[in-house]
Amino acid sequence: MKDQITHGLENSVTSTPSKISATQVNVHYGDAHAIKDVNVEIAPNTVTAFIGPSGCGKSTFLRCLNRMNDTIDICRVTGNILLDGEDIYDRKVDPVQLRAKVGMVFQKPNPFPKSIYDNIAYGPRIHGLFKTKADLDTIVENALRRAAIWDEVKDRLDAPGTGLSGGQQQRICIARAIATAPDVLLMDEPCSALDPIATAQVEELIDELRENYSVVIVTHSMQQAARVSQKTAFFHLGNLVEYDDTTKIFTNPRDPRTESYITGRIG
Amino acid sequence: MSNLAILLGIAIIATASYVLGRYKVAGTSQTLHSLPRYYGLFALICAVVPPIVLFLAWLGIAPFFTSGPISAQITPAMIPEGGSASLVMADIQRLANGVMQATRAGLIDFSALGDTTNLDVLGETLAAAGLIFGTKIDPAVFALTQDYIVRYEIGHDVMTLLLLGATILGALWGLYQIRPSFWARNAVERVLRLVLMLAAGLAILTTVGIVFSMLFETVNFLRLHAWQDFFFGLNWAPNFHGDSELAILPLLWGTLYISAVALAVAVPIGIFAAIYLSEYATKSLRSIAKPLLEVLAGIPTIVYGLFALVVFGPFLKDWFGDGGFLGVNWMSDARSVATAGIVMGIMLIPFVSSLSDDIINAVPQSLRDGSYGLGATQSETIKRVVLPAALPGIVGAILLAASRAIGETMIVVLGAGAIARFTANPLEALTTITTRIVSQLTGDGDFNSPETLVAFALGLSLFVITLGLNIIALMIVRKYREQYE
Ligand SMILES: Nc1ncnc2c1ncn2[C@@H]1O[C@H](COP(=O)(O)OP(=O)(O)O)[C@@H](O)[C@H]1O
Numbered sequence A: 001m002k003d004q005i006t007h008g009l010e011n012s013v014t015s016t017p018s019k020i021s022a023t024q025v026n027v028h029y030g031d032a033h034a035i036k037d038v039n040v041e042i043a044p045n046t047v048t049a050f051i052g053p054s055g056c057g058k059s060t061f062l063r064c065l066n067r068m069n070d071t072i073d074i075c076r077v078t079g080n081i082l083l084d085g086e087d088i089y090d091r092k093v094d095p096v097q098l099r100a101k102v103g104m105v106f107q108k109p110n111p112f113p114k115s116i117y118d119n120i121a122y123g124p125r126i127h128g129l130f131k132t133k134a135d136l137d138t139i140v141e142n143a144l145r146r147a148a149i150w151d152e153v154k155d156r157l158d159a160p161g162t163g164l165s166g167g168q169q170q171r172i173c174i175a176r177a178i179a180t181a182p183d184v185l186l187m188d189e190p191c192s193a194l195d196p197i198a199t200a201q202v203e204e205l206i207d208e209l210r211e212n213y214s215v216v217i218v219t220h221s222m223q224q225a226a227r228v229s230q231k232t233a234f235f236h237l238g239n240l241v242e243y244d245d246t247t248k249i250f251t252n253p254r255d256p257r258t259e260s261y262i263t264g265r266i267g
Numbered sequence B: 001m002s003n004l005a006i007l008l009g010i011a012i013i014a015t016a017s018y019v020l021g022r023y024k025v026a027g028t029s030q031t032l033h034s035l036p037r038y039y040g041l042f043a044l045i046c047a048v049v050p051p052i053v054l055f056l057a058w059l060g061i062a063p064f065f066t067s068g069p070i071s072a073q074i075t076p077a078m079i080p081e082g083g084s085a086s087l088v089m090a091d092i093q094r095l096a097n098g099v100m101q102a103t104r105a106g107l108i109d110f111s112a113l114g115d116t117t118n119l120d121v122l123g124e125t126l127a128a129a130g131l132i133f134g135t136k137i138d139p140a141v142f143a144l145t146q147d148y149i150v151r152y153e154i155g156h157d158v159m160t161l162l163l164l165g166a167t168i169l170g171a172l173w174g175l176y177q178i179r180p181s182f183w184a185r186n187a188v189e190r191v192l193r194l195v196l197m198l199a200a201g202l203a204i205l206t207t208v209g210i211v212f213s214m215l216f217e218t219v220n221f222l223r224l225h226a227w228q229d230f231f232f233g234l235n236w237a238p239n240f241h242g243d244s245e246l247a248i249l250p251l252l253w254g255t256l257y258i259s260a261v262a263l264a265v266a267v268p269i270g271i272f273a274a275i276y277l278s279e280y281a282t283k284s285l286r287s288i289a290k291p292l293l294e295v296l297a298g299i300p301t302i303v304y305g306l307f308a309l310v311v312f313g314p315f316l317k318d319w320f321g322d323g324g325f326l327g328v329n330w331m332s333d334a335r336s337v338a339t340a341g342i343v344m345g346i347m348l349i350p351f352v353s354s355l356s357d358d359i360i361n362a363v364p365q366s367l368r369d370g371s372y373g374l375g376a377t378q379s380e381t382i383k384r385v386v387l388p389a390a391l392p393g394i395v396g397a398i399l400l401a402a403s404r405a406i407g408e409t410m411i412v413v414l415g416a417g418a419i420a421r422f423t424a425n426p427l428e429a430l431t432t433i434t435t436r437i438v439s440q441l442t443g444d445g446d447f448n449s450p451e452t453l454v455a456f457a458l459g460l461s462l463f464v465i466t467l468g469l470n471i472i473a474l475m476i477v478r479k480y481r482e483q484y485e
């Protein structure tokens, strides 16, 4: 099976150098082995989807990419993960700095109980990304525009972010991640708490974000993966079963497990 | 029949009705609406409730039959100097209880006492049984006592019959109701709800009762003393010449000053401790430290008071007093605002930290993740996300601590001193509302003088202040809870 993956990689390596390159990644929660020997190359300006049945380790692997797993005491990560050719688990890398470069959007919209403006300005303020108040205003406006929510909130930037609808909150969270000027955006089931209309808005946004960022999105919805991503990785029981172009995965999967999953036979 | 025997009788009837209730439905072939035990319980409730209600009613009615007519017969001649009719009545009841007790113990024979009893011998007999009456027993009073005992015993016999009768009738009625289609389960449920409601109602009623009795005494006080002096006067100087100055303001100043010192100690330390416990400490440390803190919160305040008086006050005086280490002579007495305030602060630390810890823990993990995900450090996350999110709740915790500080008594009684004045020097003695309540009510003051009644006015003021603080605190805490639900 491993040869198949390598084989898949060889196909993709030909085009552009990878944004993120993970080799032989293993994750343990205490004694539980959650991720097993995973190898993935994530291309720049691409939406990469992680799919698989729940509990298969999609979130865990995603959280390896910005070292969010460091905040969990019992979690142990081994292997190599390179961002632009640099090992992010190197001792010289500050995980806090890394997370500014690799932004994250969570399953449940989690705006801070502050004004919309302060939510977006949170990252820039922490990282000192601006000199004048006008700079900050520009950063906030740009982030909100990129997240396709500027028109809806421009008149009430002082209102609390928690007072918006779920879909708006999630786009605020995306804007908040964008405002710290990341290279990569990680999204963990960003639409699972949203209604269909809000989901459509966020999906459209994800497609636009591809222009400027590498996006990695975890989703339990195969339709969503098919709609928004160019690359898809299928996880099963902690293994990366198959990783290839999205069209390939959905039309002509190599592995029987992938086929069972996308045809709905593995839950 | 003794009281114990009555209780036993009721218990036997109740148990029997339970068994019979179950038995009545157990044999039928019809489907039961409820489990058999509910039928038993229903019969049991029917047996027990009537005597309870009857007994409570009796407690209310009995005085009209026993003590009422007796106290009407008390003549001025029977009242000793400085006493009152109600005191004589209390004596009669005490004596009657003694005689009945001695009769039950077989020491004397009440029915054989007659009018000719040698009261000195009776007094000695009772004293030998451990029932000592200070004064010599007055024959006229003793006659009334005999009358009282007769009435009491008749009442008791009637009551016994009524109670047992009510139990039997109740049990029979309950058993009659029981048939397989009877909704016993729902009936039991209704009774249970009623019991719970009564408990809640009783708690509220007693509170209301306490407030009203304080209000009543406060009105009495304001009738005897100028309200302008109480609310706006600047001196606290009770005396026995009837021209006392009884102003609340100097006491309020002492209370607020000492509470402020206490909060200045407890709030920062408590909140820092809470942050450490909830955000930094490992699970195992937290599982030890948190219960430990809560135990600290359970130490009786008198212990803290002793600590203030014996250890901390003298320690402060060693530093700031005459000939102390600093050589400044700022402090003349070990008791001072700082002594009581700082020790009270120590007492409040676990209170503040435990509540704040709960509140900080209630901030959803997703907010922390969101902040970490944007590249914030742990302390940035705490400062900019966790604490602002928890702030309303923490403010609520602080207000609750403040209302405890204001109502705190033992620490200030022992540590703060007794001088009512306006001073800003924390090393001087001051006094508080609570300590003055204690001192006005202890001692031999006439109970109807303004010097004593002022305690109720002070108590009511304190109640209003702490109630206000608690209401504000609870409102804030509740509002904060809603945010995350
Ligand atoms: N914080 C954690 N502590 C212990 N085990 C965890 C933790 N998070 C996830 N796991 C375990 O790791 C496995 C993968 O979980 P996860 O990555 O959340 O799956 P997915 O996102 O694909 O549903 C699961 O078996 C889960 O029980």
Ligand SMILES: [Mg+2]
Pocket: A058, A059, A060, A188
């Ligand atoms: Mg997940």
